[in-house]
Amino acid sequence: MRTLVLGGVRSGKSEHAESLLADQSAVRYLATGPTLSADADWSRRVADHRQRRSARYETVETVDVAAALRAQPDVAALVDDLGNWVAAHADFDEAADAGEQVRRLDEALTELAAALRAHRADVVVVSPEVGLAVVPHTHAGRLFQDLMGRANRTIADAADDTVLLVAGRALPLAGRPVGTRTPVAAIPEPTAVPDPPTPATTAPVPSTESTAPDDPTDAEVFALITPPDPQVAEAARDRHKRLTKPPGSLGRLEELGVWVASCQGVCPPRPITAPTVVVFAGDHGVAAPDSDGGSVSAFPQAVTGQMVANFLAGGAALNVMARRAGAAVRVEDIAVAADTSPAVSRHKVCRGSTDLRVADAITLGQARQAMAAGRAIADELVDSGVDLLIAGDMGIGNTTPAAVLIGLLTHEEPVTVVGRGTGIDDAGWIRKTAAIRDGMWRGRRVADDPLSLLAAVGGADFAAMAGFLAQAALRRTPVILDGLVVTAAALVADDLAPGSVDWWQAGHVSAEPAHAIALRRLGLTPLLDLGMRLGEASGAVAALPLVAAATDILGSMATFDEAGVSDG
Ligand SMILES: Cc1cc2ncn([C@H]3O[C@H](COP(=O)(O)O)[C@@H](O)[C@H]3O)c2cc1C
Numbered sequence: 019m020r021t022l023v024l025g026g027v028r029s030g031k032s033e034h035a036e037s038l039l040a041d042q043s044a045v046r047y048l049a050t051g052p053t054l055s056a057d058a059d060w061s062r063r064v065a066d067h068r069q070r071r072s073a074r075y076e077t078v079e080t081v082d083v084a085a086a087l088r089a090q091p092d093v094a095a096l097v098d099d100l101g102n103w104v105a106a107h108a109d110f111d112e113a114a115d116a117g118e119q120v121r122r123l124d125e126a127l128t129e130l131a132a133a134l135r136a137h138r139a140d141v142v143v144v145s146p147e148v149g150l151a152v153v154p155h156t157h158a159g160r161l162f163q164d165l166m167g168r169a170n171r172t173i174a175d176a177a178d179d180t181v182l183l184v185a186g187r188a189l190p191l192a193g194r195p196v197g198t199r200t201p202v203a204a205i206p207e208p209t210a211v212p213d214p215p216t217p218a219t220t221a222p223v224p225s226t227e228s229t230a231p232d233d234p235t236d237a238e239v240f241a242l243i244t245p246p247d248p249q250v251a252e253a254a255r256d257r258h259k260r261l262t263k264p265p266g267s268l269g270r271l272e273e274l275g276v277w278v279a280s281c282q283g284v285c286p287p288r289p290i291t292a293p294t295v296v297v298f299a300g301d302h303g304v305a306a307p308d309s310d311g312g313s314v315s316a317f318p319q320a321v322t323g324q325m326v327a328n329f330l331a332g333g334a335a336l337n338v339m340a341r342r343a344g345a346a347v348r349v350e351d352i353a354v355a356a357d358t359s360p361a362v363s364r365h366k367v368c369r370g371s372t373d374l375r376v377a378d379a380i381t382l383g384q385a386r387q388a389m390a391a392g393r394a395i396a397d398e399l400v401d402s403g404v405d406l407l408i409a410g411d412m413g414i415g416n417t418t419p420a421a422v423l424i425g426l427l428t429h430e431e432p433v434t435v436v437g438r439g440t441g442i443d444d445a446g447w448i449r450k451t452a453a454i455r456d457g458m459w460r461g462r463r464v465a466d467d468p469l470s471l472l473a474a475v476g477g478a479d480f481a482a483m484a485g486f487l488a489q490a491a492l493r494r495t496p497v498i499l500d501g502l503v504v505t506a507a508a509l510v511a512d513d514l515a516p517g518s519v520d521w522w523q524a525g526h527v528s529a530e531p532a533h534a535i536a537l538r539r540l541g542l543t544p545l546l547d548l549g550m551r552l553g554e555a556s557g558a559v560a561a562l563p564l565v566a567a568a569t570d571i572l573g574s575m576a577t578f579d580e581a582g583v584s585d586g
């Protein structure tokens with residue numbers, strides 16, 4: 019989480035910033051202020067700050083904040099403050115060219131924003147809001163106000179959250195950057211009230227397997243995710259240079275092998291021998307037919323349970339592809355409306371969800387329970403020796419909550435994230451777009467709170483997938499992501515446990531438009547682009563042989579020395 023804390027003099031901004039990092043075990047305090055100041059008032063303020071900070075803080079006095087952040091991306095940081103940083107990056111002398119100062123600052127800002135975006139641990143930047151004062155009558159004052167305005171805008175764009183401190187009150191700034199698309203909050207309130215869900219099939223009736231109370235477990239709390247081993251990555255890149263091929267000639271397969279090695283923490287990497295797919299099945303209230311019989315899906319809800327049986331019988335596309343790729347398949351009924359085999363319903367949280375257009379899909383307690391289940395499943399597999407994890411989805415209507423989650427987390431509009439799913443017609447497209455709009459309207463208030471977001475507009479299957487994906491990262495196990503539905507859960511998972519994305523590769527890009535948007539947001543480049551739009555983990559399994567081959571290349575290819583081939 020990156021937060022920009024703005025405020026006037028003595029507004030309480032530093033105290034607020036420190037409170038945001040209160041639960042961090044270690045914080046680097048990047049102090050940008052002059053340290054050898056003769057100004058008694060300044061010295062007293064610095065001493066004040068020092069006293070308020072505890073032993074958890076390490077103070078680093080620097081104006082090269084970008085370099086300081088890059089040096090330790092996994093430790094929380096507090097930058098105090100951006101005003102001093104701006105002052106250090108410009109010449110306020112009247113003789114200096116003001117345009118040149120702006121250009122120089124913009125350059126430094128670009129670097130700083132990139133370092134902030136790359137910072138994996140929490141970071142809070144404190145900055146003075148000087149734009150509300152009268153325009154100063156000195157050249158230096160006017161230039162500083164100008165540069166500060168630029169700096170605050172750029173850093174606010176790089177931050178996940180911006181708050182303004184006024185009179186000791188922290189006001190969250192919900193606005194969107196000037197000149198961008200319609201803000202999510204401005205999506206018109208739904209006019210037509212959607213039909214209530216059909217109670218018999220869509221109400222979340224707790225199953226006999228669970229009572230789903232609002233229990234206080236910490237399913238959504240994750241320890242710090244640390245990245246795959248960068249030293250092993252270096253060693254793997256080095257080894258690639260010694261293998262019997264022109265350097266770089268295996269293209270992206272080379273970096274893919276490097277990634278597997280760094281995930282395993284060993285070079286050469288071990289061959290992938292026990293990849294496992296978990297299909298998370300669940301129904302969605304939003305898929306219930308309207309009074310005119312229309313739905314957001316081209317298929318009826320009953321297909322979800324029927325497909326679970328098909329997976330168990332080995333007849334689904336996923337089964338066929340997984341057999342070819344040598345992956346094990348496990349199915350988990352998290353929220354299927356129908357009864358399924360006891361073998362797959364151990365972790366069942368509920369039967370379907372409530373229609374996300376009109377109410378929260380599931381309760382917070384159910385979201386926690388589902389997330390705990392996803393984490394437990396990942397733990398169990400990793401403990402049993404699985405060396406690569408893949409999540410898949412099965413659930414009629416699930417591309418609608420997936421689009422809602424992606425729309426909210428990437429600030430896109432409903433018409434941009436809607437897709438045809440199982441193949442809806444134009445009337446279905448209109449209905450689905452309206453459903454996504456209603457879901458985004460309902461979910462926008464909790465978009466910053468992953469668990470609440472999953473409860474409001476996701477569902478138990480999405481919560482389980484998010485828990486599974488983040489837990490895989492915590493357990494330092496590589497993951498291949500599938501299509502739209504799994505990637506929607508991944509977006510939430512990386513918010514929940516930042517840095518998880520380093521443990522994932524995108525297997526493919528689906529034909530669903532929101533998928534590419536979500537991948538871009540995660541910074542992932544898909545391995546394949548085959549026009550697939552099935553889900554079930556089929557896209558991830560299609561990419562598995564590439565990941566396995568990339569691993570074997572580093573592990574089994576001869577070096578120039580070994581093969582007696584002349585090195586270029
Ligand atoms: C037979 C069949 C097998 C599937 N396997 C995956 N999906 C995929 O399509 C569904 C999502 O699309 P929508 O939101 O339009 O309903 C999910 O079940 C997803 O897993 C299937 C769908 C069907 C019909």
Ligand SMILES: O=C(O)c1cccnc1
Pocket residue numbers: 417439440500501502503504528529530533550551552553554
């Ligand atoms: O890309 C996906 O995951 C997808 C697309 C359509 C239907 N179900 C899943």
